[in-house]
Amino acid sequence: MKRSIATRLAAIGIAFVCVGPFRQSASAADDGPLIWAPAKTGANAYRLRLGMRFPGQWDTTAGAEFSMGAESSGKIKPPTAPVRLWGSLSRKSKGRATTRSSLFNMDFNALTGTSNVGAGTARTWIVTPTLDAEVHRSIALQCNAYENSCAQPRLTQTARLASPATRTSLVAQGELSSDGISGLSRIGFEQKFGNLQLGAAVADPLLAPRSVFDIRYSLRW
Numbered sequence: 001m002k003r004s005i006a007t008r009l010a011a012i013g014i015a016f017v018c019v020g021p022f023r024q025s026a027s028a029a030d031d032g033p034l035i036w037a038p039a040k041t042g043a044n045a046y047r048l049r050l051g052m053r054f055p056g057q058w059d060t061t062a063g064a065e066f067s068m069g070a071e072s073s074g075k076i077k078p079p080t081a082p083v084r085l086w087g088s089l090s091r092k093s094k095g096r097a098t099t100r101s102s103l104f105n106m107d108f109n110a111l112t113g114t115s116n117v118g119a120g121t122a123r124t125w126i127v128t129p130t131l132d133a134e135v136h137r138s139i140a141l142q143c144n145a146y147e148n149s150c151a152q153p154r155l156t157q158t159a160r161l162a163s164p165a166t167r168t169s170l171v172a173q174g175e176l177s178s179d180g181i182s183g184l185s186r187i188g189f190e191q192k193f194g195n196l197q198l199g200a201a202v203a204d205p206l207l208a209p210r211s212v213f214d215i216r217y218s219l220r221w
Contacts, residue, residue: 045069062087098125113146134160167192
């Protein structure tokens with residue numbers, strides 16, 4: 001019964017994505033209090049993110065996300081998370097040569113009771129006229145409200161040395177294990193070309209090194 005209700009809600013949300021006249025309103029409200037972000041996530045999969053922005057010392061946003069997918073024949077495939085509730089708090093402060101930011105976010109799957117909670121801080125500063133440095137620390141926790149259980153938190157720290165002129169970065173990432181030992185989990189390079197980002201890295205370089213290659217493309221519409 002819960003799955004049927006959630007699937008119907010998702011179908012309503014995806015229907016909004018397909019309504020053409022609303023797209024102009026969405027573009028006009030990019031800087032307003034309303035969040036309207038439809039997206040195509042696959043060949044026959046769509047996602048609609050709705051929410052509100054609240055003014056204040058912290059940039060506060062909250063809302064719901066609807067997902068729906070279908071097979072090539074047109075048969076609806078019930079997604080694992082058709083309806084998610086989400087929220088975030090963020091703040092950024094700029095100094096003469098340093099930028100600091102903080103972020104707290106969460107999402108909740110009403111169908112399964114699974115929730116993800118994350119928090120992070122980042123500091124960016126100018127090392128030389130041609131190099132910038134960034135250190136990002138984050139913690140992530142997954143819980144299940146229906147089972148009253150939580151997994152062990154995951155702590156990560158990422159250091160990045162970047163050249164703004166060439167858009168090339170040297171990246172190193174470490175994780176904190178359950179026994180309290182921090183290790184180097186990944187080191188590599190990133191290169192950006194417009195909206196395209198290429199990456200090459202060595203994962204787990206100290207114990208079981210293996211090559212990892214990434215290709216990412218972002219598009220805002």
